[in-house]
Amino acid sequence: MSSISLSGVSKFWGDTIGVKDLSLDIEDKEFLVLLGPSGCGKTTTMRMVAGLEKPSSGTIHIGQRDVTSLGPRERDVAMVFQNYSLYPQMTVAQNIGFPLRARGVGRNEQRRKIHLAAKMVELSDYLDRKPAALSGGQRQRVALARAIVRSPAAFLMDEPLSNLDARLRISMRGLIKRLHNEIGTSTIYVTHDQLEAMTLADRIVVMRNGEVEQIGTPNQIYNHPRTAFVAGFVGSPSSNLLDGRIENGVFNASGISVAAPLKGDHRKVILGIRPEAISLVNEADAELHGTVLAIETTGDATLVTLSVGKQELIVKREANCTLEPDQAVSMKTSQQGFFFDGESGLAI
Amino acid sequence: MKPVKLAEGTAVALAQVLFIGFFVFPIIWIFMMSLKNFRDIISYPPKFLFSPTLQNYSETILGAEGALRAGELPEYVRFLINSMIISGGAVCLAALLGVPAAYALARSGIPGRKHIAFTFLSFRFAPELMVILPMYLIYTQIGLYDTYLGMVLSHQLICLPLVIWIMMSFFQDIPIEIEEAARVDGASILLTLRAVILPMSGPGIASALIIAFIFSWNNLIFGLVLAGPNTRPVTMGILQAMTFDQIKWGLMAAAAMVSALPGMIAAIYLQRHITRGLTMGAVK
Ligand SMILES: Nc1ncnc2c1ncn2[C@@H]1O[C@H](COP(=O)(O)OP(=O)(O)O)[C@@H](O)[C@H]1O
Numbered sequence: 079m080s081s082i083s084l085s086g087v088s089k090f091w092g093d094t095i096g097v098k099d100l101s102l103d104i105e106d107k108e109f110l111v112l113l114g115p116s117g118c119g120k121t122t123t124m125r126m127v128a129g130l131e132k133p134s135s136g137t138i139h140i141g142q143r144d145v146t147s148l149g150p151r152e153r154d155v156a157m158v159f160q161n162y163s164l165y166p167q168m169t170v171a172q173n174i175g176f177p178l179r180a181r182g183v184g185r186n187e188q189r190r191k192i193h194l195a196a197k198m199v200e201l202s203d204y205l206d207r208k209p210a211a212l213s214g215g216q217r218q219r220v221a222l223a224r225a226i227v228r229s230p231a232a233f234l235m236d237e238p239l240s241n242l243d244a245r246l247r248i249s250m251r252g253l254i255k256r257l258h259n260e261i262g263t264s265t266i267y268v269t270h271d272q273l274e275a276m277t278l279a280d281r282i283v284v285m286r287n288g289e290v291e292q293i294g295t296p297n298q299i300y301n302h303p304r305t306a307f308v309a310g311f312v313g314s315p316s317s318n319l320l321d322g323r324i325e326n327g328v329f330n331a332s333g334i335s336v337a338a339p340l341k342g343d344h345r346k347v348i349l350g351i352r353p354e355a356i357s358l359v360n361e362a363d364a365e366l367h368g369t370v371l372a373i374e375t376t377g378d379a380t381l382v383t384l385s386v387g388k389q390e391l392i393v394k395r396e397a398n399c400t401l402e403p404d405q406a407v408s409m410k411t412s413q414q415g416f417f418f419d420g421e422s423g424l425a426i
Numbered sequence: 427m428k429p430v431k432l433a434e435g436t437a438v439a440l441a442q443v444l445f446i447g448f449f450v451f452p453i454i455w456i457f458m459m460s461l462k463n464f465r466d467i468i469s470y471p472p473k474f475l476f477s478p479t480l481q482n483y484s485e486t487i488l489g490a491e492g493a494l495r496a497g498e499l500p501e502y503v504r505f506l507i508n509s510m511i512i513s514g515g516a517v518c519l520a521a522l523l524g525v526p527a528a529y530a531l532a533r534s535g536i537p538g539r540k541h542i543a544f545t546f547l548s549f550r551f552a553p554e555l556m557v558i559l560p561m562y563l564i565y566t567q568i569g570l571y572d573t574y575l576g577m578v579l580s581h582q583l584i585c586l587p588l589v590i591w592i593m594m595s596f597f598q599d600i601p602i603e604i605e606e607a608a609r610v611d612g613a614s615i616l617l618t619l620r621a622v623i624l625p626m627s628g629p630g631i632a633s634a635l636i637i638a639f640i641f642s643w644n645n646l647i648f649g650l651v652l653a654g655p656n657t658r659p660v661t662m663g664i665l666q667a668m669t670f671d672q673i674k675w676g677l678m679a680a681a682a683m684v685s686a687l688p689g690m691i692a693a694i695y696l697q698r699h700i701t702r703g704l705t706m707g708a709v710k
């Protein structure tokens with residue numbers, strides 16, 4: 079078990095930017111989640127830590143060791159791939175035991191560790207099966223067992239749950255969390271699913287276009303987004319981002335005028351409002367005026383899309399909401415929104 | 427059935443009959459010939475009804491009576507054994523060299539690896555006659571003429587490109603993540619190859635080797651020029667029926683039938699492997 083640190087790490091392929099000037103410290107026993115949209119460089123970052131990709135510049139340390147130029151074999155990290163990457167000709171037991179076999183661990187010791195790892199992921203009854211005879215969830219558990227069997231310095235997991243159906247994803251999420259609590263090994267976990275990130279992470283790194291947008295605890299990311307991008311990515315549904323200008327301490331846009339504790343007139347600003355932080359009020363108290371465009375029911379809530387001026391706004395209402403399309407609605411923010419600079423996107 | 431459909435069906439059936447006839451007729455003809463006595467063979471118009479005889483086969487396989495009495499192996503059986511040794515040896519050597527080469531070409535980042543791979547394939551483009559005369563000169567100089575080793579080496583021109591090309595496509599189809607998983611798990615390249623890649627490649631290797639064997643077995647030209655009395659393969663055995671004063675048609679037909687046997691058996695029983703192997707190199 080060790081800490082991992084990346085300093086000034088970049089990866090380019092010709093003109094393509096994979097990762098740009100990334101500095102990151104993962105503490106011992108920490109569960110760090112890389113979160114961001116597809117193509118933002120999460121996998122590239124993870125592959126550089128695993129040694130499968132060589133950084134164009136920068137250094138990577140695992141524990142006290144500079145591993146920048148070492149191959150995957152010498153790094154002692156374990157990786158779980160999105161598509162499981164099990165060895166199809168081997169049984170579950172042989173798959174789990176492969177890292178031990180590669181290290182020349184003795185037969186009896188192997189058997190003991192395989193059984194232990196299989197037990198932790200509840201696969202003890204499947205040791206003699208081939209991967210083809212397993213369900214997706216079971217395959218991913220084999221991949222997990224193969225990672226934990228040799229007590230590596232760190233776990234790397236690249237979207238391990240994204241090929242599973244929704245229910246399985248939740249139970250596997252629980253399993254991963256539990257394993258981490260039991261074993262405590264530092265983990266880097268990649269996902270584009272903000273809910274997964276929120277529930278699993280000690281800290282989240284939000285990435286965009288190969289660069290870090292914000293590093294923080296789930297709480298910090300959710301309640302204090304550093305940029306408009308983070309606010310627009312986190313939450314389900316994520317925050318509404320509305321363009322407007324500040325005039326006399328008021329955020330103004332067509333159909334919107336929200337009090338803003340900000341100075342500077344005519345300044346371009348982005349207002350972030352959570353869908354659940356908007357309430358319906360009568361005309362006199364309204365800060366926002368809109369027309370209902372669409373209504374979606376999710377079972378426990380109703381998502382209402384409105385047009386406000388030229389912009390769109392999503393509001394989360396109770397399940398038995400009675401709004402109808404084309405209805406005019408007056409609204410008010412029930413929590414302080416987030417204000418971001420219109421040019422840089424940074425929180426003000 | 428609608429008349430259009432009916433006409434269509436008839437046309438397709440007719441085309442199939444023509445197509446099959448075109449390929450199967452020569453085989454049937456040769457097969458009939460191999461069962462005829464000399465008079466029936468040369469009779470005109472050709473006879474379709476005749477009393478079959480196994481005389482040609484027994485003479486081909488058991489040899490002329492004189493040879494049997496002298497305690498020698500019949501000539502044709504020696505040719506068969508030669509072919510087994512040459513094609514078997516050639517395929518083994520091609521597997522030993524070709525499988526690792528294909529893996530390297532499929533996976534490593536050697537610059538120009540596409541060109542290298544294509545160069546191997548292009549050995550199959552040039553007519554063998556182009557290289558055979560220089561090879562004959564070299565072989566006679568260094569003592570490889572009429573040796574099994576020389577024949578096995580010359581057949582690498584047939585087997586090696588096939589094995590490399592088919593296996594390369596096969597290796598490229600194996601997801602790279604599986605190898606990366608093995609590397610992260612701490613496996614060396616050798617362990618990855620032995621424990622992960624080769625077990626997954628069984629079907630690919632099987633088809634590559636079967637195809638290489640058939641092509642090698644059917645080859646005539648190397649045997650014609652580079653093999654002497656000690657190493658002549660079966661394809662040469664067929665030509666032996668042409669003596670300087672007559673052509674023993676019946677013997678030739680029987681010899682041709684016997685030597686076509688491995689290819690035909692393979693085609694029937696291993697069809698799946700063969701089409702897979704051939705399309706792997708071609709389609710992708
Ligand atoms: N081997 C590669 N060659 C060229 N570009 C690549 C390669 N791998 C990734 N990229 C590019 O790097 C960027 C980041 O990719 P990736 O790390 O896979 O994103 P993510 O995992 O966040 O979806 C993408 O624009 C991708 O196209």
Ligand SMILES: [Mg+2]
Pocket residue numbers: 117120121122
């Ligand atoms: Mg990815």
